[in-house]
Amino acid sequence: MLFDRRGLLARAGMILASEIAAPLARALAAEAAPGFSATEVQFTPDQRALVSAVSERIIPTTDTPGAIAAGVPAFIEMMLADSYAPGDRDDFMNKLGMVEGYARIRYAKAFVALSPDEQDQVLTLAMQGGISMLGEEFFVHCRQLVVLGYYTSEIGCKQERVYLPVPGRYDGKYPYADVRRVFAL
DSSP states (O other): OOOOHHHHHHHHHHHHHHHHHHHHHHHHHSOOOSSOOOSSOOOOHHHHHHHHHHHHHHSOOSSSOOTTTTTHHHHHHHHHHHTSOHHHHHHHHHHHHHHHHHHHHHHSSOGGGSOHHHHHHHHHHHHTTOSTTTOHHHHHHHHHHHHHHHHTSHHIIIIISEEOSSOOSOOTTOOHHHHOSOEEO
8 A cells, every 4th residue: 555645644644633632622721820830739738838938948038029929839849749750759758857857856846836046947957967867968959949949930030030021232241239139031
């Protein structure tokens, strides 16, 4: 049986269209919530509160909104659900549990119930590798997730930084002291 080129291309196009049409229709019909959303729930309410508290201590609310307002806990949950291998996800969750466990042993309270100074002490100890079996890498990794989530959010991009949707001329000597913010395009 011989196929002409047009017939073969038409059949290939129909196969491709059938493979794309159904998922595309579902995606267009779904109402996506703004911001970050995971394909499946990763955190219990207590874990979500812990991630929120840790995130807010890393990027607190000042004259600009902090990590919670920027949706960083949802970003971290999305990353764990959609981008991490199961072993890496479990490792992150276990180490997050170690931070909570240390707070409960040291202060006899959950991390979220600690004062900001006590939370800072726990996180500083984690940063320095002072919580046994946790290692400094966890805090570095956690901080990187928080910073990435913050600066990829609308708040981080438009309120923390100076947002220019259409860049102007190049100015290699722009005086940072005039605006005290980093530009984002």
